[in-house]
Amino acid sequence: VTESDLQQMASALRKAGYRLTRARKTILRVLHEGEKSLSPAEIWERGRLYYDKLGLVTVYRTLDTMMQLGLVQRVHGVHNCHNYVSTEQRTRHHLVCQRCGQVSEFTCHGLENLIEVVQQETGFAVSEHVVELIGFCAACQRQIIEGQRTQREVTE
Amino acid sequence: VTESDLQQMASALRKAGYRLTRARKTILRVLHEGEKSLSPAEIWERGRLYYDKLGLVTVYRTLDTMMQLGLVQRVHGVHNCHNYVSTEQRTRHHLVCQRCGQVSEFTCHGLENLIEVVQQETGFAVSEHVVELIGFCAACQRQIIEGQRTQREVTE
DNA sequence: GTACTTGCAAATAATTTGCAAATAT
DNA sequence: ATATTTGCAAATTATTTGCAAGTAC
Numbered sequence: 001v002t003e004s005d006l007q008q009m010a011s012a013l014r015k016a017g018y019r020l021t022r023a024r025k026t027i028l029r030v031l032h033e034g035e036k037s038l039s040p041a042e043i044w045e046r047g048r049l050y051y052d053k054l055g056l057v058t059v060y061r062t063l064d065t066m067m068q069l070g071l072v073q074r075v076h077g078v079h080n081c082h083n084y085v086s087t088e089q090r091t092r093h094h095l096v097c098q099r100c101g102q103v104s105e106f107t108c109h110g111l112e113n114l115i116e117v118v119q120q121e122t123g124f125a126v127s128e129h130v131v132e133l134i135g136f137c138a139a140c141q142r143q144i145i146e147g148q149r150t151q152r153e154v155t156e
Numbered sequence: 157v158t159e160s161d162l163q164q165m166a167s168a169l170r171k172a173g174y175r176l177t178r179a180r181k182t183i184l185r186v187l188h189e190g191e192k193s194l195s196p197a198e199i200w201e202r203g204r205l206y207y208d209k210l211g212l213v214t215v216y217r218t219l220d221t222m223m224q225l226g227l228v229q230r231v232h233g234v235h236n237c238h239n240y241v242s243t244e245q246r247t248r249h250h251l252v253c254q255r256c257g258q259v260s261e262f263t264c265h266g267l268e269n270l271i272e273v274v275q276q277e278t279g280f281a282v283s284e285h286v287v288e289l290i291g292f293c294a295a296c297q298r299q300i301i302e303g304q305r306t307q308r309e310v311t312e
Numbered sequence: 313g314t315a316c317t318t319g320c321a322a323a324t325a326a327t328t329t330g331c332a333a334a335t336a337t
Numbered sequence: 338a339t340a341t342t343t344g345c346a347a348a349t350t351a352t353t354t355g356c357a358a359g360t361a362c
Contacts, residue, residue, distance in 0.1 A: 019316060019361050040352085055319040060352065074237075076286055081230075081237030082351085095280055106274045110266050115289065118262045123294030124251055130232055132286040133271060138279030175336050175341060196327085211344040216327065238326085318359070328349065335342075 006032050009071050009086065016069055023058045026051045027066075028086075036101040037075040037083035037094075075103055076130055097137040099144070106133070162188050165227050165242065172225055179214045182207040183222075184242075192257040193231040193239035231259055232288055253293040255300070262289070 009028050010020055018024070026047045031038070038046070040059050047054045063084055066072040075083045075094055085094070085103050093108045108131055115126050136144065165184050166176055174180070186202045187194065194202070196215050203210045219240055222228045231239045231250055241250070241259050249264045264287055271282050292300065 021317060021361070023318070053319075057320080057353080058318060061317090074235075076232040076237060079230075081232060095274065095278060095282075097280075098283070104278070106278065108270065109273070110270060114264065114266060117265070118251065118289060122251060122260070122262065123297075124253075124289070124291050125297055126251075126289045126291040127254070128290040130286055130288040130290070133274060133280070133282045134284040134286070135280050135282040141279075141281055177336070177342060179343065209344075213328080213345080214343060217342090314362095316359105316361080318357105320356095320358100322353105322355085324351100324353070326349100326351065328347105330347085331345095333343085333345100335340105337339095337341095 012069060012071060013066075018065060022051055023047075023054055024062055026054055027059060027062045028071075031072060031084065031086040034085070035103070037085045037096070037103045039080075039083050043084070076132055094132045095137075096132055096134045097140055098134055099136055099140040102137055104137075168225060168227060169222075174221065178207055179203075179210055180218055182210055183215060183218045184227075187228060187240065187242040190241070191259070193241045193252070193259045195236075195239050199240070232286055250288045251293075252288055252290045253296055254290050255292055255296040258293055260293075 006028060009032070010025065013024060013028075014020055027043060029050065030043050030046045034046075040056065040063060043063075044054060044056045044059045047059065063072060067074070067084075071087055072084045073087050073094075074081065075085055075096060083101075093106050095104045095106050096102075111129070111131065115129070118124060119126055162184060165188070166181065169180060169184075170176055182203045183199060185206065186199050190202075196212065196219060199219075200210060200212045200215045203215065219228060223230070227243055228240045229243050229250075230237065231241055231252060239257075249262050251260045251262050252258075267285070267287065271285070274280060275282055
């Protein structure tokens with residue numbers, strides 16, 4: 001999450017022939033600094049702190065183009081599938097905290113093997129994959145335990 | 157995809173204290189015979205062939221309760237995340253054809269190991285996962301090749 | 313200067329809620 | 338008999354489109 005990452009994403013837009021407008025820079029920035037995945041509405045909300053004229057429609061349109069360029073990815077929770085994160089690395093493997101929403105990435109060993117086996121067995125040609133682990137991050141686990149303790153104290 | 161599977165799902169509803177209504181039986185049946193994942197609107201459309209008074213709202217509500225009971229699962233395509241399939245087995249691993257929409261399941265060897273490693277490394281407690289492979293089924297691969305051949309014949 | 317982009321308003325699509333009538337047990 | 342469930346209409350929410358004004362290059 002460095003400044004140069006941001007530059008890189010900006011130049012990817014430029015290379016593809018898109019103009020580097022204030023709205024797009026704002027959206028890039030918001031996605032970039034977000035440690036968790038964000039809905040279009042949330043991106044809009046945060047973006048207006050930097051650029052108060054930003055329109056929600058522009059957020060939708062920009063997310064579309066950025067998806068096409070592979071600069072952002074959709075995050076598929078068990079329920080919510082409409083959040084986005086910026087593609088920092090090329091790994092497509094998200095670890096999603098179902099309490100605080102934090103999204104981190106993990107390296108997924110052995111997936112290539114699995115894909116190979118499945119292709120052999122089924123005749124499928126696999127071109128994409130969605131792999132997400134959903135659970136509770138370390139911090140939230142601690143807070144949940146705290147909460148239980150507090151509750152017990154109150155109840156008794 | 158047998159008749160007794162259907163019975164089983166029906167009795168799961170009953171056990172959870174839900175009534176076995178005509179609408180619910182219809183929705184179960186549609187999901188059950190569907191080889192591919194279906195959107196709420198598609199389920200409604202197919203369901204009305206069996207029960208013409210079926211309401212779309214009921215489809216939404218029934219899908220909610222069936223999700224809660226684990227009788228259906230959402231299928232997360234790269235774009236579309238609002239389709240459902242019935243949970244025949246307990247595997248949560250879908251192989252999705254991006255051309256014809258067919259959903260099949262595959263056995264996912266080695267995932268437990270991966271989850272274990274990630275938990276160790278990150279302190280995350282993983283409780284759910286979404287693993288989907290997206291690509292082209294064998295039949296669609298053949299048809300694509302056919303199509304190219306035909307096109308070439310036409311062009312030349 | 314000009315083509316691309318924006319933001320608004322309005323249109324469309326998707327999902328949820330309130331409630332009287334219907335029905336499963 | 339009665340509590341649950343339904344289906345309709347209406348409300349809400351999410352997303353897309355048309356278009357004149359604005360802006361990056």
